Amino acid sequence: MAAIDNVVAKIDANLDGALARLFKLVEIPSISTDPAHSADCARAAEWLVAELVSLGFEASTKPTAGHPMVVAHAKAQRRDVPHVLFYGHYDVQPVDPLDLWEAPPFAPRIVDAPEGRRVVGRGAADDKGQLMTFVEACRAFKEDGGLPCDVSMLFEGEEECGSPSLPDFLAANKAELKADLMLVCDTGMWDRTTPAITTMLRGLVGEEVIIRGANRDLHSGIFGGAAVNPIHVLGRIIADLRDAKGRITIPGFYDGVEELPEEVAEQWRKLSFNQEAFLGEV
Template sequence: MAALKTVLDRIDANLEAALARLFKLVSIKSVSTDPAFADDCAAAAQFLSDELASLGFEASVRPTAGHPMVVAHAKAARPDVPHLLFYGHYDVQPPDPLELWESPPFEPKIVEAETGRRIVGRGVADDKGQLMTFIEAVRAFKETGDLPCKITVLLEGEEETGSPSLPVFLAANKGELEADLALVCDTGMWDRRTPAITTMLRGLVTEEVIIRGADRDLHSGIFGSAAVNPIHALARVIAGLHDADGKITLPGFYDAVAELPEEVAEQWRALKFDEAAFLGAVGLSVPAGEKGRSVLEMVWSRPSCDVNGIIGGYTGKGSKTVLPAQASAKFSFRLVGAQDPAKIAESFRAYVRKSLPQDCRVEFIPHGGSKALNLPFSSESLSRASRALQAEWDATPVLAGCGGSIPIVGSFKSDLNMDTLMIGFGLEDDRVHSPNEKYELSSFHKGARSWARVLDALAL
């Protein structure tokens, strides 16, 4: 295996050619949601398979019920090194509205900005530029020697539409895709000078509740006060879910919620996250949620309960003095730690039933759930990756949480029993899914160098 400096030097020397390869990929209109672009999605998959094959991988395009997968395998020079599974996606969001683009979305270009040079084009940040950082790191190893780890690559073409073919594909190819550790690049940095490793993803429980009272809508002048109002019952259910300090009141809700390790909490405090700017950007000023918790804690490492929609009674223009027969609401719970989605859902249902007046009936419609995911802070792979990123960026990586969920990471854990290192080089202002999507040239260049360092560190 070549010395790491030789590999990094090759990445530097390859930059212009690497950009040309990225531009070819970005120019392919692989919009997964629109059937009119099915051939383009197939072309993107073939392009990536050919690139990996040219680097010595056993690469192939695999059909699915939707857009194809790319699967590729490469051995390392040494047999006693980890086997890594790298995941990315080649599909992109539609570029609409086209009139807001300053240049054609599928004609990538380099533009100058105050922060430096950047690449503009649909999908350049999500996820084509990100996945190509990994492929370019692999290229540099292959051109100067051999790979430091055994590597399997899995690239899909339906991430932007919810990955409908992925669960079936994972189940059918479980043996082929098993590895020691998964790598996912679809994440970002803390800021343009500070890398991050996403170590926590919140889980999810979604429930729809329908509360029914009378057998039909009633005249509020005749039945008002005498008949139960399902909207009132629903309002009491919602109001009782949080106490005065913002904590969720469901029995046992916090039983599996652990406090952050102090060293991580200290790192987060040192970030000096601007809560006022975060909320001010969406027209707010005062943090809600649990009192005594920072905004970062609440969105990265604490559970939440939210009402996502309410329906009941007359909602048209003007007034109608109706007492409705039913009211409904959609709820979501973000979970952390070892919280069990099934137990949270049952606790919620028991609470709703207990809260209802005698003449009300309730129906629950589940809309799915998933466990939270945590990469152990004591993980050796996390420590090695962190040191590798610090060497490249000269900054301590932030061990970040993620308020949302990344389904593929959950699938890797539940279906393949693998932990995942989530390392990406996107920035908050990359305009992902929006017109004029961009990826900093420094993200692309140093991202490739970072992956080279990470692969080297994981092989030691």
């Protein structure tokens, strides 16, 4: 049996325990956008630290202006191995309206759905399930003799509210978090049976635009059409940001951006993506 087969076998053997641990984490209502749940966010962070320490990681919470970060490190027995940094988040979205839930959102359970069995509970799919998947993989590797590479973990508690503390934290802890490779397990799945590795994510930019028009309220019956309406100017600006094919028209926007390799495009085409079906439910 290959080494990785041993690890997979241990993951399968540990399934009941892994589910029990996931359930404990999902039971914590770590809603980052609600100040009433700040203590729950701290509790989720401390729970993760205790779990990682039990696995032999050096782990601790790190304070921020908002909810705490969880940082953990463990080394492989070999020295000629890469260093991997894994990112996840322990905070979850609010649960309102509660009357649309078939069961309490923080009482996780296993249900039989048309596409197969699944864990249902707030955060089970974003991002506590993915986070614990990586933790359980590390557990299996350690039980099989040790980690295959040096591993660091960074779990934040503010992803669902825009990660306001993350940039400053990364800048202040750059040396500690330096790694050869970073893994983010907070992306989508193609389907239940098709493995996928996400290598690109959409970016985000925010700008404030000020459009100055008249210096006082104007009567539309007198000035309408003659005076420039700032909302019309803004509408033209927004409309001109993209061309008919959806490409950004801002000069220099694509400078330094590599074109999609044809081999990657071909892999995508083999997925038989159906845009009508994809958009059919929305």
